Amino acid sequence: MKPMKNSKNLLRRAKDLIPALSQTFSKGPYSYVEGVYPAYLSRGKGSHVFDVDGNEYIDYVMALGPIILGYNYRKVNQAIIQQLENGISFSIPHPLEVELSENMQSLIPGAEMVRFAKTGSDAGTATVRAARAITGRDNIAYWGGGGVWHDWFTAITSKNEGIPKILKKMVRKFNYNDIDSLKILFEDWHGEVAAVYMEPMMTEYPKNNFLQKVKQIAHKHGSLLIFDEVITGFRFANGGAQELLKVGADMVAFGKGIANGMPLGAITGKRQYMDIFNKVFYSTTYGGETLSLAAGMAVLGELKTKPVIKHCWNLGKVLISEFNRIAEELEVNIKMEGLPIRSSIICRDKNEDPSLLLKSLFYQETVRRGVLFGPGYVFLCYSHSPSDIKKTLKVCETSMKSMKIVKNAIKTNSVKKILQGNVMKRVMSF
Numbered sequence: 504m505k506p507m508k509n510s511k512n513l514l515r516r517a518k519d520l521i522p523a524l525s526q527t528f529s530k531g532p533y534s535y536v537e538g539v540y541p542a543y544l545s546r547g548k549g550s551h552v553f554d555v556d557g558n559e560y561i562d563y564v565m566a567l568g569p570i571i572l573g574y575n576y577r578k579v580n581q582a583i584i585q586q587l588e589n590g591i592s593f594s595i596p597h598p599l600e601v602e603l604s605e606n607m608q609s610l611i612p613g614a615e616m617v618r619f620a621k622t623g624s625d626a627g628t629a630t631v632r633a634a635r636a637i638t639g640r641d642n643i644a645y646w647g648g649g650g651v652w653h654d655w656f657t658a659i660t661s662k663n664e665g666i667p668k669i670l671k672k673m674v675r676k677f678n679y680n681d682i683d684s685l686k687i688l689f690e691d692w693h694g695e696v697a698a699v700y701m702e703p704m705m706t707e708y709p710k711n712n713f714l715q716k717v718k719q720i721a722h723k724h725g726s727l728l729i730f731d732e733v734i735t736g737f738r739f740a741n742g743g744a745q746e747l748l749k750v751g752a753d754m755v756a757f758g759k760g761i762a763n764g765m766p767l768g769a770i771t772g773k774r775q776y777m778d779i780f781n782k783v784f785y786s787t788t789y790g791g792e793t794l795s796l797a798a799g800m801a802v803l804g805e806l807k808t809k810p811v812i813k814h815c816w817n818l819g820k821v822l823i824s825e826f827n828r829i830a831e832e833l834e835v836n837i838k839m840e841g842l843p844i845r846s847s848i849i850c851r852d853k854n855e856d857p858s859l860l861l862k863s864l865f866y867q868e869t870v871r872r873g874v875l876f877g878p879g880y881v882f883l884c885y886s887h888s889p890s891d892i893k894k895t896l897k898v899c900e901t902s903m904k905s906m907k908i909v910k911n912a913i914k915t916n917s918v919k920k921i922l923q924g925n926v927m928k929r930v931m932s933f
Contacts, residue, residue, distance in 0.1 A: 504871055507541055509555040514542040528930040529567055534878040538924030539867045547574025549886035552875065560870065561891050564877035565884055568734055571760035571815075572805055573886025579763045582801035586793050599796035606803045607771060611742045613751040616777035619790045620768035623733030623758020627700070628653040629770050629785045630754045634698035634727045636783045637776060642695045643674045644688050647702040647731055649931065662931045680709060682716045689724050698727040703735060703744035703752075706841030706880075714750040727776065733758040733768070734880075738815070738844050741806045765798040805885070812844075815883045818892055819843025822883070825896050835903045837865060839881065846881045861906075863926045868902035878927055 514532060517524050525531035532542045541554035550573055552562045565571070572579060586599075604617035620626040628651065635641060649660065657663055658670035675692070677684040679701075689696060699721045703714060721728045730752035735744040737760040745751050754772035761767050766789075770777070805811060820843045830837045836851040850861035866876055874895050 504558050504873075505556045507554070507556050507558075510542045513555065517542075527567070529878055533925070533928045534930060536863045536867050536870070536922070536924040536927060540870050540875075540924070549573045549575070550884055550888065550891050558873075560873050560875035561887075561895055562875045563881045563883070563895075564875060564879075565882040566764055567877070567879065568738075568759040568882055569762070569764045570882075570884050571737055572763045572802060572811065573884045574764075576763055576805075576886070578805060579765075579798050579801045582797040583765070583794050586797035589793075591794055592789065592792050596791055597793050597796070599793050599800065600791050603796050603799050603803070606800060607769060610803060610806070611736075611755070611757075611771050612745045613755070613773060614771035615774040616772065618770045618777065618780055618785070619796070620758070620770065621766045621787065621789055621792075621795075623731075623756060623768045624651045624653055625787070626756035626758055626768035626770045627651050627729075627731055627733065628655060629780075630729045630756050630772075631655050631698065631700060632783050632785065633754065633770075633776065633779045634700075634729060636779050637727065638697045638725060640695050640697040640726075641673050642692050642697060644685060644692075644696055644699045644726075645674050645676050645701065646679055647700075648705055648734075650733065651731075660931045679705070680707070680711070680713050682711075682713060682720070685717060685720055689720060689726075694724070696721075696724060696726045698729050700729045700731060702731045703748060703750065704739070704842075705734075706845055706847065709748065714748060718750065718752075727753040729753065730755045732756065734760075734845065737761060737802070737806060738812070738882075740812055761802065762795050762798040763802050765795040766792075767795040767799050809885065811885045814885055815887070816843050818887055818889070819846065819883050821889075822846075822881075822892050822895065825892075826899055829896065829900045830903060833900070833903045833907065835906050836861075837903060837906065841880070844883070847879070848876060848881065859927050859929070860922070863924070864922055865902055865906055866927070867923060868905050869898055872898040872901065874898045878930070 523531055528534065541558060543555045544552050545555045546553050550561055551559055552574065553559050607617050608614045620629060631643060643655065654666045654670055656674060658666045659674050675688055677688050699717055718728050730745065732743045732755050736757040737743065740747040745755065753776050754770060756770055758768035761769060823839045823843055823846055826839045838849050839846050840849050841847050848862065850858050850865055852858040852861060869876055
């Protein structure tokens with residue numbers, strides 16, 4: 504690895520200019536192993552990224568999920584360039600709004616109508632506003648991994664400064680695969696729940712018809728079921744988790760993979776619910792920005808004609824199974840947990856508790872050998888190759904072997920001496 508002189512210089516300049524050092528908390532240097540990881544990337548190609556000092560990495564962060572086909576993907580680039588020659592934003596709607604809506608309708612179950620957004624957070628918040636308008640209620644039953652920065656959700660997180668405290672009373676969490684926790688919530692909030700807002704799945708499958716039961720309970724109490732498919736959409740299946748799990752929601756929020764890195768989100772749903780957008784105020788100048796719509800058209804075209812989902816699932820299966828086999832053989836307490844398409848690397852201490860310190864040590868060793876893992880999920884894209892997986896597993900094996908030294912360091916409380924950067928920090932909790 505080349506010295507990170509340019510990365511460190513840019514970070515020094517940013518400290519006087521940019522609050523939080525990044526536009527996205529999860530991309531900030533504190534979310535990685537600061538001092539070891541590059542602080543800035545300059546370009547990407549396929550499944551690889553390059554930092555500002557010329558170092559190359561196999562990337563498993565994929566810009567926190569949006570890169571589903573690969574960086575600098577030719578057909579997406581061509582679509583953007585072609586549209587750029589005709590204009591970006593216009594005074595009245597562009598035909599791409601209709602064309603992409605029709606494409607999404609043909610791909611996504613229950614997408615009778617479509618409305619575009621710029622981010623998954625915007626799309627999710629719009630569905631919550633719609634549900635409240637439809638039901639005349641305020642409260643939201645929630646389950647998921649977070650990520651929505653708007654007030655209605657962030658009120659229940661540790662980063663809730665500047666948000667009216669009353670909003671915290673309007674959102675309550677329930678537990679996945681625990682239908683009783685949702686029943687109790689509805690009993691406590693009898694007749695007050697506007698919607699159940701949830702990710703249909705994260706890293707485990709629903710059990711005992713869990714999602715069907717959630718839908719039944721929501722409808723029984725006059726509430727809407729909203730799926731947050733910002734991550735699962737276009738990754739778990741072409742039609743998202745609704746298609747994979749064969750459970751439809753009343754409204755669905757999409758983002759991330761819809762445009763392979765261009766800023767685009769979407770809301771889909773049944774006409775009887777989507778009609779409310781004729782009344783509620785959801786209007787944004789850049790909702791019809793054409794470069795993102797053109798990118799979305801290209802992505803959906805690739806999903807329909809190429810085995811994108813199958814490719815990612817198959818490579819993910821190999822990565823998880825071989826990673827865990829190596830860890831077991833080396834007797835290191837590291838495991839890749841979750842699904843082939845959305846997994847997490849967990850490093851546990853001697854008490855079997857997840858340890859950010861040990862995870863930071865493991866990531867330090869992998870990034871120094873050219874593999875970029877992130878603070879959240881392990882994502883694959885269509886451009887990842889079997890050779891990428893082979894090299895990654897070799898790097899992980901070497902890194903795990905170096906982690907064996909840490910066993911003695913744990914006993915003597917000298918682990919931090921081995922870590923050459925800062926321990927990774929969690930962005931927020933709730």
